[in-house]
Amino acid sequence: MITVDNLTKRFGPFTAVDGLSFTVKPGEVLGFLGPNGAGKSTTMKMITGFLAPTSGQVTVYGHNTLDDSLNARKIMGYLPEGAPSYGDMTPLKFLRFIGEVRGFRGAELTQRVQSVVDALQLESVLNQTIETLSKGFKRRVGLAQAIIHDPKVLVLDEPTDGLDPNQKHEVRKLIQNLSKDKIVIVSTHILEEVSAVCTRAMIIAGGKLLVDDTPQALEARSRFHGAIQLVLTHAEGALEQLQALEGVKSVELSESGLSLTVFPEVGASLFLPINDLLQKNNWEVHEFHVEKGKLDDVFRAITHGGSVNE
Amino acid sequence: MSNFTVVLKRELASYFATPLAYVFIVIFLMLTGVFTFFLGGFFENGQADLWAFFNFHPWLYLFLVPALSMRLWSEERKSGTIELLMTLPISLRDMVVGKFLAAWLFTGIALLLTFPLWMTVNYLGEPDNGAIMAGYLGSWMMSGAFLAIGSCISAATKNQVIAFILTAVVCFLFVMSGFNLVQEWFTGWALDWVVDAIAALSFLTHFNAIAKGVLDLRDVLYFMVIIIGWLVATAIVLDMKKAD
Numbered sequence: 001m002i003t004v005d006n007l008t009k010r011f012g013p014f015t016a017v018d019g020l021s022f023t024v025k026p027g028e029v030l031g032f033l034g035p036n037g038a039g040k041s042t043t044m045k046m047i048t049g050f051l052a053p054t055s056g057q058v059t060v061y062g063h064n065t066l067d068d069s070l071n072a073r074k075i076m077g078y079l080p081e082g083a084p085s086y087g088d089m090t091p092l093k094f095l096r097f098i099g100e101v102r103g104f105r106g107a108e109l110t111q112r113v114q115s116v117v118d119a120l121q122l123e124s125v126l127n128q129t130i131e132t133l134s135k136g137f138k139r140r141v142g143l144a145q146a147i148i149h150d151p152k153v154l155v156l157d158e159p160t161d162g163l164d165p166n167q168k169h170e171v172r173k174l175i176q177n178l179s180k181d182k183i184v185i186v187s188t189h190i191l192e193e194v195s196a197v198c199t200r201a202m203i204i205a206g207g208k209l210l211v212d213d214t215p216q217a218l219e220a221r222s223r224f225h226g227a228i229q230l231v232l233t234h235a236e237g238a239l240e241q242l243q244a245l246e247g248v249k250s251v252e253l254s255e256s257g258l259s260l261t262v263f264p265e266v267g268a269s270l271f272l273p274i275n276d277l278l279q280k281n282n283w284e285v286h287e288f289h290v291e292k293g294k295l296d297d298v299f300r301a302i303t304h305g306g307s308v309n310e
Numbered sequence: 311m312s313n314f315t316v317v318l319k320r321e322l323a324s325y326f327a328t329p330l331a332y333v334f335i336v337i338f339l340m341l342t343g344v345f346t347f348f349l350g351g352f353f354e355n356g357q358a359d360l361w362a363f364f365n366f367h368p369w370l371y372l373f374l375v376p377a378l379s380m381r382l383w384s385e386e387r388k389s390g391t392i393e394l395l396m397t398l399p400i401s402l403r404d405m406v407v408g409k410f411l412a413a414w415l416f417t418g419i420a421l422l423l424t425f426p427l428w429m430t431v432n433y434l435g436e437p438d439n440g441a442i443m444a445g446y447l448g449s450w451m452m453s454g455a456f457l458a459i460g461s462c463i464s465a466a467t468k469n470q471v472i473a474f475i476l477t478a479v480v481c482f483l484f485v486m487s488g489f490n491l492v493q494e495w496f497t498g499w500a501l502d503w504v505v506d507a508i509a510a511l512s513f514l515t516h517f518n519a520i521a522k523g524v525l526d527l528r529d530v531l532y533f534m535v536i537i538i539g540w541l542v543a544t545a546i547v548l549d550m551k552k553a554d
Contacts, residue, residue, distance in 0.1 A: 048397045073399040084390035
């Protein structure tokens, strides 16, 4: 369990993190969202004990990251922003170094290194110096380093930054497959990633916690949540009839004039009534789908301080 | 094997992973040769000792050791690996000592590679090998003091060039404070004990004593205190400004 208590970090006159408090329980995958400069990385640096907070404190499974830092560090794996590693070392030597620091020796060390090499598919570059590797491989070496000791707590600062879509998918799968009793904290700008891997999402801006909810609940805040998108042809008067339906808040025509988006009143479900209407009128339907909600929208609305329903 | 040896091993290996180690050793050996034979007048002295060799070590270290020490922490800062290192379960003491010892062992290796000189002087005459041993030990102790200063300054900046220049300047002051020139500048207006203290701080005073073969415990102790003091300062600097 991680407890963050009134965490604040100031750099001179600038407040990077402003009174954050939350707890994370084992099994949770917490996604940190927020614009650049929101304080995500600074918060992660304080959780891992790299930065000392100006005030407030962090405890990781009972170990305070200031007074009992060494024990806290033992149970954490951390991928810092940009995945720094020693450029003149090869992934094999680098991972063996990290393994030794983590207390593994002999056969166990070899086996640990091999297991992360397999998990992140590093076999082909094991004996090349890290500085010559592509961004994707560097990131994977950084991830391998973070999970080599099977930590109870994993803190990943933008783990999929710079990866191609296939690699992103692999990393997400890896995070999902980590055993269920771990705490994982991930920061990202990629919103789809939050729905894909996180069980909980926190939106931070200006160092303050704005939202702490499940990704599903966040999506539900979107005005697109439950909205229905339609592409119809030969549908005279569809706009008016849809607007007249019960539970419909508004109907918008796309700029191209081809697709309609029907927004529901809060809590109303439009699937059945619209389906009935379509059948009754015998309109030709080319597309029909229910929106889950657009996280981008919610994110923008929340971080700009506006309302979600604008 | 504790974490400090793990750090030491990685660090020492990293010298040899790049051309740095080889360039350093070759230049060091060439310069010691030049100084000993041309400037020091090794043959002209007609004495079977290595005084001509050791005499120039402070000046050699003045620009070679900062080149070695500048990367100790600056590089970690620049590449961001400091964040990785400091979130691993390694105590600050193990990191500082491990890195320092790696650099110190490396200068030790460079120093040992000057053994042909020792063989030469033994071939030519019958030197006092005890005095030569003391000279090597003194030189190595002094290189440690230079390195410890460099470690602290390197910890304070992510710019290696700045680390190099500042280290060279601070080391220069430590060497020069034993010179008559500096002493005269202070005598007359500064209190006597201040003048004495400044002289006592000089690397030269202590190194010359050892290099002449007089292995006084106080001189050894002096270098140990300098090394430990600057390493403690390194740890404090690192702790204070980890993130910048």
